[in-house]
Amino acid sequence: MKILGISASPRSSHSQTLKLVEAVLDGARSKGARTELAVICTLNIEFCNACGVCHSKGRCVKKDDFPALYRKILTADGLVMGSPDYFRSVTAQMKTMIDRMAYAVHCQLLTGKYTVNVATSGGTGQYRQVTDYLNRIMLNFGSFITGSTGVSMRQGPRAFGNAGRRAFRLGEDLAEDIGAKRTYQAQGRIMEANRAYFRDLVTMHKVDWAHEYKYWQRMGKG
Ligand SMILES: Cc1cc2nc3c(=O)[nH]c(=O)nc-3n(C[C@H](O)[C@H](O)[C@H](O)COP(=O)(O)O)c2cc1C
Structure with missing residues (x-):
């Protein structure tokens, strides 16, 4: 069982959010998981330029650190996402990474995974807006949400x-x-609706989004 933690504070080892991500990974390791940490502010992840090549060809045109991170995300059984509250949302670095995952959302590539989301905030104390956002986004990619704090x-x-x-x-x-392949029923219903929605969306754009269309066909639902 492999769990990848992703921390999106630019404050490197001083980051409080990083400490929460590490605490989640510690807990997972105590139950036998193998863990890895990615501090995305140390990586070179460029903005998505909306060229659509990931939809048509299944690969990104950018030559940066994202593809290697993406492989780790897609091969992990579980994910831990951590971001400080920056103006009631995730940091720009976290958002930039999420924007590079358009192909993953269209093909629901996080299906079967589980995620924990963590956040810290300062004076206004709205960290829940950040964890709520991450919960929605990760569920939208197909991952179950184990919880957030x-x-x-x-x-x-x-x-x-x-x-x-x-x-x-x-x-x-x-x-x-992850070990028990737990099903959260309410989340499962949302996932089922999302799979139908994205399968239909990709089918509607099957000429332009050929790679994604082939993916859904391989899944037997194209
Ligand atoms: C650009 C920026 C925007 C921020 N916006 C907010 C905010 O809207 N509300 C809040 O309570 N704290 C805000 N903070 C404070 C951070 O959320 C807080 O210090 C957090 O604990 C930092 O996490 P870190 O130690 O992991 O970097 C902001 C900090 C920065 C640098």
Whole structure:
């Protein structure tokens, strides 16, 4: 069982969000998972330029660090996504990475995976807007959401300690969900609707999005 943590704070080892991501990975390792961490602000990930080549050919035209990270995302059983709250959303670095995953959403390539999302915020304390966003996005890619947590840093070290413990337990839950192939029924219904929606969308654009259309045909539903 392989779990990839992705932290999107630019504050490298000083990042509080990174500490929460690491706590989730610690919890997962305590249940036998193999873990890996990617700090995306240390990677060169360019903006999506909406050329559409990923839809038509299944590959990106950009020559940067994204394809290697993408392979790790697509081969992981579980994902841990962490971002600080930057103006009530994820950091630009996290959003830039997500934008490069258009092919993954059209083909629902995170189906069968499980995700934990974590966030920290400062004075306004709206970290839940960030975890809610990540929960929606990762579910939209086809991944089950095991859970999410976060903390407002203005609440002080005790609150941060509690968030770390919640993150550790979520890591344990993540490994258990993967091991048991747990189904969350409400999420499953959303996934089923999404699969039908994206299969139809790709079918409608089958000439331009030939690679994705072939993918859905291979899935037996093209
Ligand atoms: C550009 C920028 C925008 C931010 N916007 C918000 C915000 O809207 N609300 C908030 O509570 N904190 C905001 N913060 C504070 C961070 O969310 C907070 O310090 C967070 O814990 C940093 O996480 P890190 O230690 O992982 O980098 C912002 C910080 C930066 C640098």
